[in-house]
Amino acid sequence: MKKILIIGSGGAGKSTLARELGTILGLEVIHLDAWYWNPGWVETPKTQWQSIIQDLTRRESWIMDGNYSGTLDIRLSVADTVIFLDFPRLLCLSRVIKRRFMYVRQSRPDMASNCPERLNWEFLKYIWSYPILRRPGILEKLSQVTPNQQALILRKQTELRGLLQKISPYSD
Template identity: 40%
Template sequence: MKRVMLIGSPGSGKSTMSRELAEILKLDLYHLDNLFWSPGWVMASREKQIEITKELIKQDKWIIDGNYNGTIDLRLERADFVVFFDLPRRVCMYRIFKRMIQYRGQRRPDLNAGTERFSWEFIKYVWDFRKSKQPGVYKHLRNYPTKTVVIIRTRREADEFLKQIRRDKHHYKVG
């Protein structure tokens, strides 16, 4: 595991797991939310997102956490390991509301845009993720049949996956 990408709905656990994997595997971690959003909630242009992604994936070792459909194939081409969080809507919704309360008026460690905020557009995005985004993610994954992909559907599966990585880290550790 040298180049790991984590994808899935907001609130699914990508950032939490990516931090733990980075620590276990001693890999540099990049949160796309942090890189693609500037203070004041200004989103980088698609061209800038592609430029940033191309620079990141040139590196030999990394963990990249984030969706961003416009750069998913660039990351998939270089990744040697993919973790896709396919958790139920209710879990993701609960977690984003919990996060909004936890970080109210504060900046999240994985987000450069500014203080946490409530947005109906974001709530709708998370609510509709499994219907509107998930099929596209599976389509992208099918285009890379030789990639190692782990699909996480429950918190228990996430915990078991991390337990396995910790137990067998000498097989995975590259840093």
């Protein structure tokens, strides 16, 4: 596990898992939101974003969290491990709402500076429709991973805790 990609709906816990794995494995954590968004919620232009992703994926090892479907194929092609947090949408929605109140008028640690946490109808619709509109395509891509890759689809918190226990040097 040297190049780990974490994907899933907003609020699934991608960034939290990335931080936990980074601590356990001692790998660099790359939060794509921090690279994509510029101060004031300004998006990175598409051509520049492609170049950034190419550069980031060339690094020797990493844990990378984020969706960004336009660059998913690039990241999938170099990741040795893909973790798909396939959690229920109500759980994801509740986490996003909780996160909004945790970071009132401030940026999350995994976000670019001067991008205070926000909650809008568009993002809530994205989370609600994720299982219908995004999940099938992700599952299709994960069914095509090479023999050198592993795809882990976690649907429950107990599965996530089990994974962390399995790879933690402090587990029994």
